[in-house]
Amino acid sequence: MSxxxxxxxxxxxxxxxxxxWEYVRHAFLLPYISMDLGNVLAPVLVFIVTLTLLRGLFKRLELMQDALQRERLSKSSFEQREKLARELHDGISQSLFLLSVKLDSLEHAHTPEGVRQTTEQIRGxxxxxxEDVRQSIANLKSSTAASPAEGPWLTAIHSLAEELRAAGGGYTAEVNWQLPEHALxxxxxxxxxxxxxxxxxNVxxxxxxAHVSIACYPLEGGAWGSFHCIVADTGRGADAEQLEAKGRYGIRMMRERAKQMGWSLRxxxxxxxxxxxxxxxxxxSDI
Structure with a gap:
């Protein structure tokens, strides 16, 4: 039964x-059962039917809901594994392949300068x-740990800014987060x-x-939950060709995440x- x-x-x-019951009472039982007794028997009859028939149906409904919940959890787990596999393939596996290529180059380097350059490339x-491993672990934790709704969202945003300040690269960061926690x-x-x-x-x-600003605002006149977020830095920047060059896995993953959610990313x-x-x-373009 569905x-x-x-x-x-x-x-x-x-x-x-x-x-x-009302049909049977009025058609057949009215000469034998008074109106008051019939009114008393009606809820008793409904209660008996509920105990005998509906209890079993409710039990089946609960079992189906449990099965649906397990299916949702299984699907969520599968999606997270797929996401992790994609990140491992896009970032780490390709980097390791590049590392093996550079190790081969190191074996064939014939000058001290060539060895030094190749060694620096390997270090990079x-x-x-x-960094890709750390990012994948962070993403996995954010997806499988407690829901963001269970803790202060703004605290997590400030924690990201604090991690950047503590990274040791001379960064400063400011946060201007005006998007309500319950909007998403x-x-x-x-x-x-x-x-x-x-x-x-990526910064x-x-x-x-560099100075980094993290800002997010609700869109004026937009639907509930609409937003515009900006992460900007004052660093050295890059040409457009460099942004889309091979090895820019971070930008590609950001685009994929935004596309999956139906968001725009620039x-x-x-x-x-x-x-x-x-x-x-x-x-x-409309904002």
Whole structure:
């Protein structure tokens, strides 16, 4: 029996019981049962039917709800594994492949200068892998740990800014977060936090001694839960070609996350003028 049929039976059985009882009473039992006694027997009859029939239906309904809940949890777990696998493939596995290529180059280096350059490149790739591993672990924790709704959301935003200040690269950070905590669902909070974290991670990877601002505002006149968030830094920036170059896994992952949520994402960067990452629920050209 389907979930829909169970709900309809639970709704209709008491009504049909009363209707059938009234018909039988007036058609056949009225000479034998007084009106007052019939009125007393009606709720008793409904109670007996409820105990015998509806209790079993409610039990089946609870079992179906438990099965649906387990299916949701299983689906959520599967989605998180897929997400982690994608991040491992896009970032870490490709970096490790690049590392193996550079190790081969190191074996064939014939001059001290060539060895030095290749060694520096290997160190850079190792640092990149390390940052990708940290990012993947952070994303996994943010997805599987307690829901963001269970703790102060603004505290988590300030924690990201504090991590950046404590990174040791001469960073300063300010937060202007005006988006109400209850404006987004738990999933939206997790994905938005992951994008903001990735934007800050890119700052740490590609620039030093920069001032970073993290801001988020509700859209005026927009639907409930609409927002416009900005992560901007005053670092050295990059050309447009560099932003889309191979190895820029962070930007690609931010775009994928935004696309999955139906959000708009724009990355603007100019050399020596810094980088600006914008996320919004509406097309950014209209904001």
């Amino acid at each position: 979930y829909r049929w169970l709900k309809w039976l639970i709704l209709w059985i008491p009504t049909l019981t009363i209707g059938l 790739t190792v640092r990149h892998v390390y 669902s738990d999933k939206e909070k997790v994905e938005l936090m992951a994008i903001v974290r990735e934007a800050l991670m 740490r990877k590609h620039t030093h001694e 990355v603007k960067s100019e050399r020596d003028l810094g980088t600006r990452v914008e996320i919004a629920t509406e097309p950014l």
